[in-house]
Amino acid sequence: MNTKQIVGLVLIALGVLALVYGGFSYTEETHDVGLGPLEFQVKEKDRVSVPPWLGAVVIVAGVGLLLAGRRGRG
Numbered sequence: 001m002n003t004k005q006i007v008g009l010v011l012i013a014l015g016v017l018a019l020v021y022g023g024f025s026y027t028e029e030t031h032d033v034g035l036g037p038l039e040f041q042v043k044e045k046d047r048v049s050v051p052p053w054l055g056a057v058v059i060v061a062g063v064g065l066l067l068a069g070r071r072g073r074g
Contacts, residue, residue: 001069002069004065004066004068004069005065005066005069005070007062007065008061008062008063008064008065008066008068008069009062009066010062011058011059011061011062011065012058012059012062012063012066013062014055014058014062015055015056015057015058015059015060015061015062016055016059017055018050018052018054018055018058019052019055019056019059021050022049022050022052023047023048023049023050024047024048024050025045025046025047025048026045026046026048027043027044027045027046028043028044028045028046029041029042029043030042030043030044
């Protein structure tokens with residue numbers, strides 16, 4: 001397997017995940033306060049949405065790289 005094929009497979013996997021889940025969420029620590037023996041932490045949970053068309057474009061790009069990698073070998 002060459003580099004084009006590996007990148008193509010990764011892109012296909014990412015595109016499928018984007019279509020299945022529609023995005024991802026993450027937690028961000030925004031404030032840390034210590035008051036004597038007490039500690040307070042504020043965490044915010046954010047979500048990043050990935051549009052379905054972007055997932056489809058990434059899959060098509062991955063397939064294109066897979067085909068280009070095979071064509072380059074022959």
